[in-house]
Amino acid sequence: MSERRDALLTLDDVGYRYPGNERFVFEGLDFSIGAGEFVALVGGSGVGKSTVLRCVAGLIEPATGHIETPPRTGKGSRPSAVVFQDTRLLPWRRIRANVGYGLSGLGLSRGERDARIDEVLDLIGMADLGKRWPHEISGGQAQRVGLARALAVRPQILLMDEPFSAVDALTRTRLQDELLAIWQRLNMAVLFVTHDIAEAAYLAERVCVMRGTPARVVFDERVPSPYPRQRDDADLNAFAQRVADAL
Amino acid sequence: MLGRPNRAHPNALALRAGASRLRRLVLGLAGVAAFIALWKLAYIFNWAPRGTIPDPFTVPVALLNEYRGGRLLPAIASSLVHYVWGLGIGTLLGFVVGLLAASLRVFDEAHYMLARILRPIPPLAWVVFAIAWFQVSHAGAAFVISIGVFWVNYFATASGVRDVDPRYYELARAFGHGGFFKRITSITLPGAAPSILSGMRTGVGQAWMTLIAAELLGVPGMGQEMNSAAGVGAYDAVVVYMLAISLIYTLSDGLFALVENRALRWRP
Structure with a gap:
């Protein structure tokens, strides 16, 4: 091949x-x-x-x-990111905080992290649901948040x-x-x-x-x-x- | 339900909820009244050795007497000193040791046998040593209280930490939170929080139970006042302190419940 x-x-x-x-x-x-x-x-x-x-x-x-x-490329990214079948959202974090979970330790400022979270929430069409708790969204939405969490680290x-x-x-x-x-x-x-x-x-x-x-x-x-x-x-x-x- | 009212009959629903609450209140008050009536009967017909059942209707007078006599408030204040110190130290140590036991294998293996030996000893059995080490003092009472509180928090924390879903630890590793500190703060503590907080809340009650017993030995406080009131047959004053304990416990438990609900508002 x-x-x-x-x-x-x-x-x-x-x-x-x-x-x-x-x-x-x-x-x-x-x-x-x-x-x-x-x-x-x-x-x-x-x-x-x-x-x-x-x-x-x-x-x-x-x-x-x-x-x-x-290889690790540039600031604010991880080589790979996982999306789990069971979504694995942390129930004690709001949607925004779940999406930003992988962003700490990547050398991003708070403002950059917020911008990154806004960007991926927008991408999955959930920009207005960031303040919710995981138990307040549907299964499909939870799966989107799991995807957004992975996309946020620009793998x-x-x-x-x-x-x-x-x-x-x-x-x-x-x-x-x-x-x-x-x-x-x-x-x-x-x-x-x-x-x-x-x-x-x-x-x-x-x-x-x-x-x-x-x-x-x-x-x-x-x-x-x-x-x-x-x-x-x-x-x-x-x-x-x-x-x-x-x- | 997500807090949405039933759109069909919001008023009817609210009315029914109000009626049900009223019914609960009325029946609850009726239960208390029935108890007081029974108590009064016991007093009138001398169901216990003469003089050992106070007249329920003289309790308010006794309350006033204790207050005017300058005994009630100092006793409460003194008890609160034991309570706060004993509860604080017991909670902190129970939490730390429970956390270590559940997260460090070496520590767990090194301490489990000791824990099994010490655990069944009732806190009050330590009174002897409390007196020997601290004399009859605030520190001694706080020591005894802290022991009971320690075990409650130790078990709640250890089991809460052990029960954290291991899949969350995998998530933490996948998203750069695999280090000890990040793992503890982002997964272990929030994941175990429901158990840890319920242990702390049990400790808030447990501390009261041992408090009075510890004070019956002569450390100033409500327990001592009860003992000396009983010594002169002033059983109505004993009831005053019992009610004071009940009131303070209800307040502290309610306060803690607020903290708990706030900290765990992420739960469905």
Whole structure:
């Protein structure tokens, strides 16, 4: 496969097993993500796709192999930022404070932090809800706030762990379109973990499939349809079918 | 409900809420009146050894006497000194030790056995040492009070800290709050706050319970006044101090509840 862009993130023969466990969850993972590229990682439950994401985020150490992460660029940014499935908003912080959670320690002044929070709240269309507590907003809004919290640190790669799987279908399609619009506006790569094939095919430029015990990447292809995509596009559906077969 | 009134019948709802509140008030007062009536009957028919049940209707007079005699306010003030010091020291130490126990494994392992040995000892058992070390003094009473308060806060803090959802710590690491200090302030303390504060509030009550007992031994305060009043058969004065304790406890607990609600207003 030809690399369209310079690799931003590279996994080199990466494997993981839980501490004290002989059996690898996955091993021999070799793939890279280019700057600004949108990659979906698909797999059944228990295949370790969220664990891959945690390794990439630096939250856990892989047992084998090496992960080349993006260098820290400039003031006020982090190389990567995570969006969790369970939103993980801190209930004791108002929405604004949740969005600004990753901004401390980045050398930003209070004014710069406030401006950054306003900017991303605006981006997710929640500019007027910053004073609310997390329990006062809907599930879809909470997911948007989780996204805003990650965007606020201007990551080079956004790591999304099944971010839309806990919201209703209507909200999900809306959030997917919002994510695409934001991704196209900001120059950042996305690693999107999901078990939903249609979602992966609709969103990503490239889809990777993990399968087996221990799991490996068994499928890694570009999505043929250009943006903007139609959900009922024939090429897209044919591609989704091939992903399903690989699973 | 998010505080929105029912749009269909806002007046009817308000009316019903008002009626229900009135009913509660009336029944509550009726309960108190019934108790006083029973008390009066006990007094008239001598249900206890003669002279040990005061006439409820002379309690207001006794209150006036205690006040005019210059005993009531100094006793309250003295008790508050023990209370504030004992509560403050016990709360602070209980919080710190509980926090350490739940966040430092070495500390936890080194202290759990000691805690298990010391925990069952009732605070009042320490009175003997309080007298030996501090004589009959404010410090001695505060010491005894602080012991009971310490344990309440120790357990509340330790269990609150242990129960903080570990997923929040992962979030903290992902967003640059992985260091000890940032983790404690941004996750541990706010996450454990409901338990810590409820422990503190229990301590506010617990301190009163031990306060009076500690003072019965002769340290100036309401407990001592009760003891000396009982010594001369002035049981109506004893009741005055009991009611004073009840009133001050209600005030301090209500005050703390305000602080607690303010600090935890993020809760649904």
